[in-house]
Amino acid sequence: xxxxxxxxxxxxxxxxxxxxxxxxxxxxxxxxxxxxxxxxxxxxxxxxxxxxxxxxxxxxxxxxxxxxxxxxxxxxxxxxxxxxxxxxxxxxxxxxxxxxxxxxxxxxxxxxxxxxxxxxxxxxxxxxxxxxxxxxxxxxxxxxxxxxxxxxxxxxxxxxxxxxxxxxxxxxxx
Numbered sequence: 001x002x003x004x005x006x007x008x009x010x011x012x013x014x015x016x017x018x019x020x021x022x023x024x025x026x027x028x029x030x031x032x033x034x035x036x037x038x039x040x041x042x043x044x045x046x047x048x049x050x051x052x053x054x055x056x057x058x059x060x061x062x063x064x065x066x067x068x069x070x071x072x073x074x075x076x077x078x079x080x081x082x083x084x085x086x087x088x089x090x091x092x093x094x095x096x097x098x099x100x101x102x103x104x105x106x107x108x109x110x111x112x113x114x115x116x117x118x119x120x121x122x123x124x125x126x127x128x129x130x131x132x133x134x135x136x137x138x139x140x141x142x143x144x145x146x147x148x149x150x151x152x153x154x155x156x157x158x159x160x161x162x163x164x165x166x167x168x169x170x171x172x173x174x
Contacts, residue, residue: 032096048087
């Protein structure tokens with residue numbers, strides 16, 4: 001369950017049967033010490049650092065880490081995932097697992113999920129790097145393409161970005 005004050009949302013197009021073709025999976029959070037390791041005396045789980053709508057990648061141990069474009073460059077292309085439920089809500093923080101979708105989906109991203117910039121429908125997107133790792137941003141030459149800005153573009157009223165992610169691993173470069 002995503003945090004209630006977030007604008008992140010998965011956009012579905014029911015009733016067409018092919019509208020939900022995304023590959024859903026559950027990945028363990030890398031470095032998770034166990035459900036009781038981070039519980040304070042109050043018994044409330046401590047939120048992790050991966051919000052819903054973040055881009056993650058599997059490391060060599062099969063665990064989820066925030067996707068960092070700089071770290072991925074030597075091994076591109078890689079299979080990227082978007083977290084449907086991050087580890088900042090109670091359940092994700094307690095179990096150290098992320099529900100993720102690989103592709104075949106549309107999202108309305110909250111400002112926590114993309115780097116502030118000018119976006120237009122059709123712009124190609126990738127994951128960011130450094131302090132903004134896990135966030136969407138415009139792709140540069142020779143970077144792995146992960147999605148595109150959808151027809152709704154950037155909504156300045158809601159401060160959200162419409163993103164479409166194709167199924168499969170996208171090519172490197174433009």
